[in-house]
Amino acid sequence: MGTFLIVDGDADFSADICQFFGSIGHSLYRAADFQGALLELSARAYDLVVSNVRLPGGGAIDLSRAMRKAGRDAELIVYADIDSAPEGLRAVKEGAFCLLQKPFSLPELNFQARRALLDRGSRRSASPGMERLEGEAAYRPYNFIGESEEIRKVFKIVNRVARTNVSTLLLGETGTGKELVAGAIHYNSLRSGGPFIRVNCAALPEQLLESELFGHEKGAFTGADRMREGRFERADGGTIFLDEVADMSLMTQAKVLRVLQEKSFERLGSSEPVKTDVRVISATNRDLTERMREGQFREDLFYRLNGVTIRLPPLRAREGDLALLVQFFLKKATLEMGKAICGIEPGAMDMLLRYRWPGNIRELENVIERAVVMAEGEIVTAEDLDLLFAGSELPAAGQVSLPPGGVALADAERQLIEQALERCGWVQKKAAELLGVSERVLSYKIKNLEAEGGLRRPGSR
Numbered sequence: 001m002g003t004f005l006i007v008d009g010d011a012d013f014s015a016d017i018c019q020f021f022g023s024i025g026h027s028l029y030r031a032a033d034f035q036g037a038l039l040e041l042s043a044r045a046y047d048l049v050v051s052n053v054r055l056p057g058g059g060a061i062d063l064s065r066a067m068r069k070a071g072r073d074a075e076l077i078v079y080a081d082i083d084s085a086p087e088g089l090r091a092v093k094e095g096a097f098c099l100l101q102k103p104f105s106l107p108e109l110n111f112q113a114r115r116a117l118l119d120r121g122s123r124r125s126a127s128p129g130m131e132r133l134e135g136e137a138a139y140r141p142y143n144f145i146g147e148s149e150e151i152r153k154v155f156k157i158v159n160r161v162a163r164t165n166v167s168t169l170l171l172g173e174t175g176t177g178k179e180l181v182a183g184a185i186h187y188n189s190l191r192s193g194g195p196f197i198r199v200n201c202a203a204l205p206e207q208l209l210e211s212e213l214f215g216h217e218k219g220a221f222t223g224a225d226r227m228r229e230g231r232f233e234r235a236d237g238g239t240i241f242l243d244e245v246a247d248m249s250l251m252t253q254a255k256v257l258r259v260l261q262e263k264s265f266e267r268l269g270s271s272e273p274v275k276t277d278v279r280v281i282s283a284t285n286r287d288l289t290e291r292m293r294e295g296q297f298r299e300d301l302f303y304r305l306n307g308v309t310i311r312l313p314p315l316r317a318r319e320g321d322l323a324l325l326v327q328f329f330l331k332k333a334t335l336e337m338g339k340a341i342c343g344i345e346p347g348a349m350d351m352l353l354r355y356r357w358p359g360n361i362r363e364l365e366n367v368i369e370r371a372v373v374m375a376e377g378e379i380v381t382a383e384d385l386d387l388l389f390a391g392s393e394l395p396a397a398g399q400v401s402l403p404p405g406g407v408a409l410a411d412a413e414r415q416l417i418e419q420a421l422e423r424c425g426w427v428q429k430k431a432a433e434l435l436g437v438s439e440r441v442l443s444y445k446i447k448n449l450e451a452e453g454g455l456r457r458p459g460s461r
């Protein structure tokens with residue numbers, strides 16, 4: 001059982017929370033303002049602090065900072081009303097475990113408290129005595145929404161891989177959470193006390209990327225007016241995340257390969273080797289096999305990067321997750337914008353379910369954000385979404401529409417079969433149900449299509 005501190009200027013409110021947690025066996029202490037909270041925190045070791053974001057004499061943000069500065073590793077849960085929600089979010093960015101919106105129920109608070117304590121326990125055992133790092137909050141496991149079988153498989157591998165040092169390659173369409181997974185691996189690994197350094201290999205031209213990666217000496221090239229450390233150097237003792245790795249030039253690939261083989265490199269314009277100890281996580285939404293076949297990606301580098309592959313399924317293949325994600329992003333957007341929106345109309349949900357989500361979770365997040373901006377009432381309606389989806393190919397409910405230019409029937413069949421298989425994680429039995437045919441008929445069709453070389457399996461070789 002834990003030792004909790006409840007902080008609120010409203011004594012009745014904190015008394016209720018205390019009574020509740022006390023009745024399930026925790027030890028409770030109370031403070032009525034910011035100074036009081038600081039005093040309490042210096043008096044004993046707490047496991048959890050639950051605080052109003054607004055306090056007499058300060059706020060939860062100050063509290064979070066003070067706790068971190070004093071090396072207190074208690075978890076902080078904050079709560080806010082609509083007015084103070086933006087401060088609450090800032091507190092979360094400063095390291096608070098989560099934000100609850102008033103009014104909340106005591107079981108809801110208890111649920112979050114249990115998660116906070118679990119999270120704290122696992123962090124302690126992963127990195128005893130390690131200070132919490134900036135940015136970590138964004139990659140906490142509770143940010144990972146999803147209960148589908150597909151995503152559970154991903155969680156399982158992430159957990160296993162995190163505890164090792166193996167190079168990990170993340171594959172998946174854009175917006176499927178590759179960066180989130182990279183962060184989750186790092187912050188749950190033995191290196192979580194070290195830096196997590198991200199490089200987007202597609203964003204920069206060759207020379208700039210190389211100077212980003214390896215650093216340069218003063219005068220190495222025009223414009224290099226002082227020495228600069230590269231990201232491989234800064235990632236020493238931690239993890240480097242090579243995002244969009246397929247977009248590196250062959251030259252840069254050769255240099256990255258050398259770092260991985262020799263664990264040392266030279267800054268541009270220098271012949272002095274620099275040692276570095278990094279774990280590499282890389283990601284791409286491209287087909288690396290294809291890139292290798294075209295001679296655009298080095299095979300030896302591929303094998304170095306690909307100790308373990310994690311495939312992030314597209315959103316449309318995660319059965320049941322869409323609704324959870326919608327709720328999550330609705331809550332997030334309403335808090336950020338201070339709007340009181342409590343849900344989504346069934347018709348609107350249906351539209352979201354029918355859409356293909358080529359931009360995956362990132363796209364969903366954007367759509368929900370915009371819908372919250374648009375919404376006039378307390379719930380998001382189909383009309384709010386209509387405007388957003390205007391012009392995109394959203395199939396009507398229960399109807400397949402013939403494109404204006406006609407269609408190749410065989411091709412349409414192939415695509416529908418692919419989509420059904422994809423949605424069911426390639427479980428033929430389920431796909432057959434979706435298509436209204438027997439498993440035997442589907443299996444026969446698949447064989448024919450494969451013989452024609454015609455089935456597209458995403459991310460497959």
Ligand SMILES: Nc1ncnc2c1ncn2[C@@H]1O[C@H](COP(=O)(O)OP(=O)(O)O)[C@@H](O)[C@H]1O
Binds near residue numbers: 145177
């Ligand atoms: N399972 C998830 N639960 C909640 N948010 C998610 C999830 N997966 C991705 N996101 C969010 O979607 C956005 C895109 O994710 P990101 O990791 O950048 O995707 P990728 O790197 O694959 O393009 C980010 O804002 C991320 O936080």
Ligand SMILES: [Mg+2]
Binds near residue numbers: 175243
């Ligand atoms: Mg990305």
